[in-house]
Amino acid sequence: MMRVLVINPNASVEMSDVIREQLHAVARLDVVVEVVNPPGAPPAIESALDEAACVPPMLALVREAAGQGYDAVVIACFSDPGLDAAREATDLPVVGIQDAAMHLAAQIGYRFSVLTTLAHRSPVRERAALLAGLDRRLASCRPLDLPVLETVVNREQVVEKIVRIGRQAIEEDGAEVLILGCAGLGDLAIRASRELGVPVVDPNAAALKLCETLVGLRLTHSRAGLYRSRPREEAMV
Amino acid sequence: MMRVLVINPNASVEMSDVIREQLHAVARLDVVVEVVNPPGAPPAIESALDEAACVPPMLALVREAAGQGYDAVVIACFSDPGLDAAREATDLPVVGIQDAAMHLAAQIGYRFSVLTTLAHRSPVRERAALLAGLDRRLASCRPLDLPVLETVVNREQVVEKIVRIGRQAIEEDGAEVLILGCAGLGDLAIRASRELGVPVVDPNAAALKLCETLVGLRLTHSRAGLYRSRPREEAMV
Amino acid sequence: MMRVLVINPNASVEMSDVIREQLHAVARLDVVVEVVNPPGAPPAIESALDEAACVPPMLALVREAAGQGYDAVVIACFSDPGLDAAREATDLPVVGIQDAAMHLAAQIGYRFSVLTTLAHRSPVRERAALLAGLDRRLASCRPLDLPVLETVVNREQVVEKIVRIGRQAIEEDGAEVLILGCAGLGDLAIRASRELGVPVVDPNAAALKLCETLVGLRLTHSRAGLYRSRPREEAMV
């Protein structure tokens, strides 16, 4: 038995419901998934300001996760806010859905594109690919022009947008794989893939499966470099 | 139930035994793993000549895998020989242990090092990291000075070498994660990790878990670009 | 007359005193510099956790800066915590001392090295250089092995360390310019430069001068891409 804590770091309970339902469908039978919103989270995460605001309440949950019997933590916002800090805060594996999705996509095609929500988040995605080392593998980042909270409403229109913009990424940018760049879109991956004829990565599922892998192999983030720091109170003991 | 075909593309039955035993220990309960050597394989794969020789017999097995009820294929040689061709040859997910190990390592630390068998294989590893897009994440590739077939004999000496060279990679090159760069070494990852205090990636296990992920999410390599070609006989039908 | 708000985002009043004294010495006569600590700041910023903790109180000050008649803001911590968010929060120019120091160094020599406080912050510096686009210009990042708060005590020892480690960077890594990688070290740049015979960049001064430049040319960060988002309350009006 394995327990995974999925933190949706914004305040949308509706989005958490969508994520929960979806992950239950793809989780292994022996994996328990809990999806929560941190108290005091911002309504949605669409800016660096939102990211800064969502991290402290999210970290409070991360710190308690090990004590509550979880085996791994997923940060279910495509910007991977606070990922480095969360890894410093716990020895449990902590997985960001953007990083997991990009590495998974890179393993099944040469070039992938990210379908992001808002146009001004493109440089954020491009910098994430650069830090991941996958900038040469990123064919493009195309905006769906869709605020985060709208990803879970009016879903037929959302699917139609994904298919239309996704097709542009394939035909004009040479994308071989697509990534749905928002936690609220994950469950649409299979439909989109069926329509477009290329693999479409659901970032939530990619992150959950990476947790299964890490826990299964008893691996977690290294403490020898980037994540060497520990919480000050702990370091002081 | 899921069935994974692990092809050890050299002729060493001893090495296949080691890989089989190891993978049985880490596979999920509902995953059946079979490890085979292709008829006519070269004794070991330590050069581009060996790679060229091992690919045709390996591809024969890949082509039959779907018909025999397998769900995924692992190429269990750290050079990932014939990976592109194998993906053209089948719609089953095909995973190379080097690519899987590098992406897994990149997800749990900023810099990783590969412990390779022979010094002259270092440029091969570096070019693989470059193609993967992970060249900036590769701290170093350090040779163990160990022919491939010796990885599965005299194991205390092998462990001692891994620990000694691995420590140099951590202390001198800034590696936060290590990869054991040969299919014959995979089972030593846990011991090495315990001694060195950093995550050590077993490439066989990394590949098996990626298969579990891909099959679980019904994903396989994209046919929209690099792997678009199909076997000529099939294309002609 | 120009007024620059320098935010030292940790809780050390001693460090702010050092920074204030130093900046008064290099500011133009018509530039008023105020150095403050945000209420509720962490003791020092030596981890991603510290960065996450320091950002919200710092942003509160950034938001009020324009209303209080400031013309520009400096974030005086070498990790540039919250720089993107701060730029979203205000139309005043906001300058991070790390980014300013790296660009200044790159304009007076081909290769520069950063002398950072603690060894595990090296990957943080390297990733900052990568995002800045200056990774090829970074000769090395060498740790002084000095906790942040000790930079402002026992200064003879600190200078001795800077000179010793700086010399290694010049002789072994090919550094032509050095950057003192902590706000608490800035005032030692001139002494270090005199001893080492190469330019040594004080990051606080680099940032202040960039403020003078931006205000003088009526430039601020672009709102057309990375910094397009604005505070939610404002966007809602």
Place this chain on the structure above:
Amino acid sequence: MMRVLVINPNASVEMSDVIREQLHAVARLDVVVEVVNPPGAPPAIESALDEAACVPPMLALVREAAGQGYDAVVIACFSDPGLDAAREATDLPVVGIQDAAMHLAAQIGYRFSVLTTLAHRSPVRERAALLAGLDRRLASCRPLDLPVLETVVNREQVVEKIVRIGRQAIEEDGAEVLILGCAGLGDLAIRASRELGVPVVDPNAAALKLCETLVGLRLTHSRAGLYRSRPREEAMV
């Protein structure tokens, strides 16, 4: 008091007049700016041949600058001709307007575009960005299709072109900041910025402000690497 020698290395006195007037408007009150043409300069600098021809007369002025009481030198041609040689020739800070403009732009937005004069100069700009380390930050280099000497005549048409081509760079290439890529265009930056709604960098002003910074901080180019050589006659003494 600070004295800055601005060398317009072509023969156009009209262009020098435009530069002088513009720089007087942005220079600090205590900064004296002199703009000169070297005797024997080529009519305009639009090729590598022009660059080769303009360097020797320009260097003669650089060599005398310190003796004449200048504190810093600006090379006011966007190709930064002879910048390395000029730095070898004097210990005064020497600033090229292209390098200064690119670094300034990179500090106020993620992606910048250069509006260059003639199409065939684009590879020259791209190679300069590469050497600066800013190739990933360069969104595009778009030609105005305007010979250098026409930049200072018929200015309404020139502004119209800048606005039209600049808008393409913003909308099609993702530029967040624009650079006017010719010394003759610098004074139009403020008008262009007002029309386009993004920061527009005047390279002459960027260079002048960098001189103010370097002199204010008593910094000059390092003699430890790229600029180690000195004039032969001096070295022989």
Place this chain on the structure above:
Amino acid sequence: MMRVLVINPNASVEMSDVIREQLHAVARLDVVVEVVNPPGAPPAIESALDEAACVPPMLALVREAAGQGYDAVVIACFSDPGLDAAREATDLPVVGIQDAAMHLAAQIGYRFSVLTTLAHRSPVRERAALLAGLDRRLASCRPLDLPVLETVVNREQVVEKIVRIGRQAIEEDGAEVLILGCAGLGDLAIRASRELGVPVVDPNAAALKLCETLVGLRLTHSRAGLYRSRPREEAMV
């Protein structure tokens, strides 16, 4: 006198005839060129599967080349299949036409484009440029949408396509030099160049001339790294 063995690793005798005729026209008077197809070669090389299939028969010829008095070997397929293995197999210089063409193009212009046969081979070319280190010099890879074997039939149509697609590469991608990306196209380079007004590199000729250079300077591939391995039977002696 120098003898060069040109191996066309597919089964098309017609293509070998075209290559032979063409190379006779550009070879030095004292250079004897022989063009052969390996027994058992695949009909054409348009996939990784084809590459895998063509290598073993090709290597048999490479192994015998020195004994038969050849001075150098050319692999006349634009994917350079088996190049590394061939270099391990013989001490004679072995030249791939893709690598030779890219380096030659890079020496006569800043950006070059490859006109490849089929669209899905573009990632293959891009990865070859990456390994060569010439990715920044590659303006684009544009498909002619032409199966390999059709390159040598209906040549007026082929020329028309080269000119049309080549013009797009020049005008839209900034290519200064073009490479004809298939052994079957080499002889059309001069006509294409005349029509397009830019240098067009014939990869067969580029490879032949590199052989002349290497043999003339008594150079061959280094045995100190990537090509250190030797055939197992030889190593065992």
Place this chain on the structure above:
Amino acid sequence: MMRVLVINPNASVEMSDVIREQLHAVARLDVVVEVVNPPGAPPAIESALDEAACVPPMLALVREAAGQGYDAVVIACFSDPGLDAAREATDLPVVGIQDAAMHLAAQIGYRFSVLTTLAHRSPVRERAALLAGLDRRLASCRPLDLPVLETVVNREQVVEKIVRIGRQAIEEDGAEVLILGCAGLGDLAIRASRELGVPVVDPNAAALKLCETLVGLRLTHSRAGLYRSRPREEAMV
């Protein structure tokens, strides 16, 4: 019959004698090589100042080369001074020995090192590799600590240095091929190669052979981009 003009752009007649003798030994029988010093050249080229000074007299010779019946021009200084300008000045192929040597080395091994004369010229070589696109292929640039003019005196000591420093490049930096980084060293390549057991590239010979290739294939630099400009007087006609 082909005539190649080799310009040694410094004033050393002794060095020209060495180059001439050496090139006569490697030139094809039907190739006439003339080695000249431009009137007014600087004594040696060891700085950017020297480069700036040597270019105008060199260009005068380049301009006349076509009229005097030459078929190609070599610039025989390892810094390739004035190469872009020379290509603008003539339609004859113009080859720089550094660029030719780097591309030749990259075609016979994965990593090459340059043995340069003086330590401070290392950044110059590294930037040249970057512009060539071969930075990832450059293992290192190691100084021989030898002024340019001493390369042609006391040759036993020079050979001993090349062998000693070259061995370090092979063993410590992973170089598979060496380049002798000065026109005065070219003739020592064969001896060095014999002693070191790796290919050693003579840059003069590499450039001459590239001329033979270009003239033989009727290729010259493209006029479609970087080298589009032509001499002003000519453009005015």
